[in-house]
Amino acid sequence: MLDIKRIVAKNISEQVSQLDIEQIYENLEYPPNAEMGDVALPCFKLSRILRKSPNQIAQELASSITPSQFIEKVEAVSGYLNFFINRPLFIEKVVDRIMVEQDKYGSSDIGKSRNIVIDYSAPNIAKPFHVGHLRSTVIGNSLRKIFEFMGYNCIGINYLGDWGTQFGKLITAYNLWGSKQAVEEKGIKELMRLYVKFHQEAEKNPSLEDEARSWFARMERGDKQATELWQWFKDISIKEFEKVYDLMDVDFDYYTGESFYNDKIEPIIEELKQKGLLIESQGALIVDLEQYDMPPCLILKKDGSTLYATRDIAAAIHRKREYGFDKCIYVTGASQSLHFQQWFKVIELMGYEWANDLIHVPFGIVSLGGEKLATRTGKVVLLEDIMSEAIKKTLEIIESKNPGLENKEDVARHMGVGAVIFSDLYSNRIKDVSFSWDEILNFDGETGPYVQYTHARACSVIRKSEETTVDDNNFNSRLLQTKEEYQLCKTLYEFPEKTRMALSQLEPSIITRYLVDLAQDFNRFYHEHPILVDDKELRKARLSLVKAAKITLANGLRLIGLKPLEKV
RNA sequence: GCGCCUGUAGCUCAGCUGGAUAGAGCAACGGACUUCUAAUCCGUAGGCCAGGGGUUCGAAUCCCUUCAGGCGCGCCA
Incomplete structure (x- = not known):
């Protein structure tokens, strides 16, 4: 598995005996923009350990590190050590991996038998x-x-x-x-x-x-x-x-x-009693939690019935x-x-x-x-109504944009329902949300339909390409030199990192956000560079990128509970 | 009163365990379809990151405090 930080960390650790590879790895970061490089080491913390100025450390490291197959050049800029990687090689590794792993790309087996x-x-x-x-x-x-x-x-x-x-x-x-x-x-x-x-x-x-x-x-x-x-x-x-x-x-x-x-409660009450946890208070049975700075936990009401x-x-x-x-x-x-x-x-x-x-x-x-929202006062928006509105709106859009589409109803259902789900998973789960019809029925920008549209667009290009020739998956990544192509690839590379984060933070919005980023990068690339060009090699190279993006978009969509659509 | 959560562009939100000029989308305005789906793309404008202290080489991010909003705090779930 390709891990560019690890490669860079290894390279640095060979130059600096005082630091082990893990320490360096932890400190590495991605620069805010691509002109600065691909991986960076801020040298400020090292300054104390090595008793030199950050700038000096960066300078010295920059001159002592010899370019390798993967690292093209190293620059010292105001206390940062910036690494420029071999981009064609990087693109090749990332795309190859996605081609091999397919719908497993971004997955892991850390949860095996748990x-x-x-x-x-x-x-x-x-x-x-x-x-x-x-x-x-x-x-x-x-x-x-x-x-x-x-x-x-x-x-x-x-x-x-x-x-x-x-x-x-x-x-x-x-x-x-x-x-x-x-x-x-x-x-x-x-x-x-x-x-x-x-x-x-x-x-x-x-x-x-x-x-x-x-x-x-x-x-x-x-x-x-x-x-x-x-x-x-x-x-x-x-x-x-x-x-x-x-x-x-x-x-x-x-x-x-x-x-x-209901019938499993009695033994629990007995157990609580046996363990000396239950005490009576104002006629009810409670577990006192005062020493843990919490109000007591009510176990049985005074009429003997149970609680939540x-x-x-x-x-x-x-x-x-x-x-x-x-x-x-x-x-x-x-x-x-x-x-x-x-x-x-x-x-x-x-x-x-x-x-x-x-x-x-x-x-x-x-x-x-x-x-x-409260059921008691009847102040609710029914999910049924939201879904049917979303589906209706989607059908209208299909009628105006792509009236010849097959399975319109089915596509509209997935698109409409998906739009609602997407919008609910769009921001950090802890944030309060204010329901708004305008927002939920807006299908432009950072929305489910935007990501689905992007996925369908990629599928469409792939379909078109197959009408003429069936390309194998070998491609010359040196033909992919533009910033849009590199940016797309960099984002594709981040997917496994994002799935890990989403898992450890129990936060689906990390995936939702990522999908928007990926879709944006794909659309920029798509807009800027024709894919089905006459030059066979160039066409194969760009098509590989499209396939990799399609796979990753689909994997991400499934993780938030949406079905990736091939045609919209 | 006590506890927990939230406060970033007009609106909705990103911003990882502190790092280089704070990013998107919506709305507004101006551009791009005889060419792979314009549900798209590009540009313009928009910020005392709620206020005030502190820690640090460096704070939207960590600590303290004030303010504003939300949610809890004994027979609901």
Whole structure:
């Protein structure tokens, strides 16, 4: 594998006995622009060790390093030692590697025989799927793809919000204002209406809250009437969620919601008691976390029913036994950070050393016109509506740009849905986002359609080239001398570095950003240099670059959960 | 009140474990399609990196502090 920093570091270490290769490697960086060189060593830190001025060190090293096959020249510029590499050789190595590795380019096997549980999406039963849930779904889905790309075995779990007092509320509302017919006809929309009405009425009549709690308590005792209603609501909801997941090409290995762990809680409570962690406080059972500067973790309410944390603890222990995970990752909103810290600590206090393998991956909230999204008040943008608008807009563009395209509907679906996913994965996950129709339906610039368009453009050139001759993959990289060609190649080279970063930071946006950079470099190259030229050698060389870009774009797109499109 | 997160161009955001003149896109304005898909490309304009201290040869980046916004903080999830 080609590692230009390593080559340079090795070269320097042969000249300076006081420094080992790793130290040098760590300090190497890429200069801000190509005229300065390809790899640089800032000599300021060395100044103290070597007791010379940075400039002097750079000068001396510059004159003592002899050019090699890979390093063409070395320059000292104001304290920096700048290396200029053999660009044709670099291009050849990078493109060859991509040609060989194909859809594995950027991947790794560091995760071999390791299991990762990823808990994502987790919508609440009886509530519509809106933009807020979208984030967990797309971030989790992308992380899963990234982990798999790095060799891990992933278990995707959709931890449905199918248990809790909210169902008491829903049952209460259904009994008071609902009808079987309305729910059957309107599905989740009717359930939401009932839920919203409950909260409106409960403001005037707080006793409704008590009734809701008692219905939930009945559910926990296995009461027939309560359970049947709950199961019915759940079936309706899952059916609707699956439509959304199909649309987005997202899937899960298990749909084990909170209710799944219901019968696994009792032993956990016993265990907590045995380990002396549970104490009674104001009628409830808690784990005190004061010495860890956290509020207590509530385990059982005074009416004996469970809480979110209780179920999370039971679920984690169950998952550890079941899947023997190396890491268990929870993709949920940042507002739940304290909750996760609390119950992670409880797991640790229970004596499980794998408490450190539990990871919360938080993300910022989605707001709408400055207001928080809330199902209770009905203030939501439904995912269904966003997707259909995006698809509609895409179809319109296709009709005007490329009306002869085959499979228009299918392309429009991938393009439109992809645009929404892309935009959600575009900035750092921790940032709050403000939903805007204008932004989500803008297909110019740093967007999913831009990257897809670029990929399709590359495919198109490759297709055209194959109409005349089938070129082999040998090419003369010395014919690729322009700055656009080199820049494109440099960016292609960075891909494996980016996938590693995305993995270690659990940050899909690193890939999304990268795709935009790569697409920009490709489009500049494409615009500036004709590819299907008469000169056979030049054509082969440029075409190789196009193929390498196409492969890398496709690999990146898959990592964020999009299907690379061949024609748009 | 305490804790966590965020603050970079009019808007949306990049900026790696500190490094060379702070980068994109959108919006605005001006250019480029008889030639491989113009959902593209090129150019112009736009910045006391929230304010103030400090550490350092060097700070958007690290530390302290103030301000602004968001999110949490016992029977919701």
